[in-house]
Amino acid sequence: MTTIDKTKLSRALASKASARLEMWLSICSRCGLCAEGCHYYASNPRTEHVPAYRIQPLLDLYRKRGKVDAELLTEFRDIWYGTCTMCQRCTMYCPHGIGIAPLVHAARGVAVAMGLTPPGLAKGLENALEFGNNLGMTEDEYLETVEWQLEELREEMPSAEAPMDKAGAEYLLTFHPRDIKFYPQNLYNYLKLYNASGIDFTLSSKGWDSTNLGLFAGDVPKATALARNVVEAAEALRVKALITAE
Structure with a gap:
């Protein structure tokens, strides 16, 4: 106790x-x-x-x-x-x-x-602070998943793109980590939607997790740190707007 x-x-x-x-x-x-x-x-x-x-x-x-x-x-x-x-x-x-x-x-x-803090939530928050996402995915795992889903999409949409770290794009796309790790078909559909819409978008190799377990946990300093990850990624790429996962 x-x-x-x-x-x-x-x-x-x-x-x-x-x-x-x-x-x-x-x-x-x-x-x-x-x-x-x-x-x-x-x-x-x-x-x-x-x-x-x-x-x-x-x-x-x-x-x-x-x-x-x-x-x-x-x-x-x-x-x-x-x-x-x-x-x-x-x-x-x-x-x-x-x-x-x-x-x-x-x-x-x-x-x-x-x-x-509930143990499961505390672990997710620990992952987010260490890896930049609450499921603890490495940058290589993230980039490989994006490349994999883009290859799949190009069989249906040959001209599809998934620009990574494109400076000056209008929109920065961010995700929920589960859509990358467990449901990559969701990423496929996101890329299909944004390519079909013709908007100027980019993905980021940093700060791509827009969930914030610090906010959900009630931990203000950690919530601030996680929000800063996304803000800094957006500012570094000089995008005009951010599209969040949820």
């Missing part, structure tokens, strides 16, 4: 506190209308899938001034990470306009500070 560092927990809570956060936590009336916009609740209508339920643990942490045990904090962690994708649809149904996704993100930041 994880030992809770009370001082560190208090600092984490203080770092996330803001007038807006406190207002949102205080005005939630638990009306449940937010559930109408939640795909978790729609697929499995359980109390713990109501978005308002997810922010209650954060409110409890502030009310108790962080005086909770490791078991309870781990339970909170599972709620924050296990029942929300931070899509923000719930806010569209909230009569008060409460930003539940930012509250969940703040709560996850507390979990990160306490070393409670």
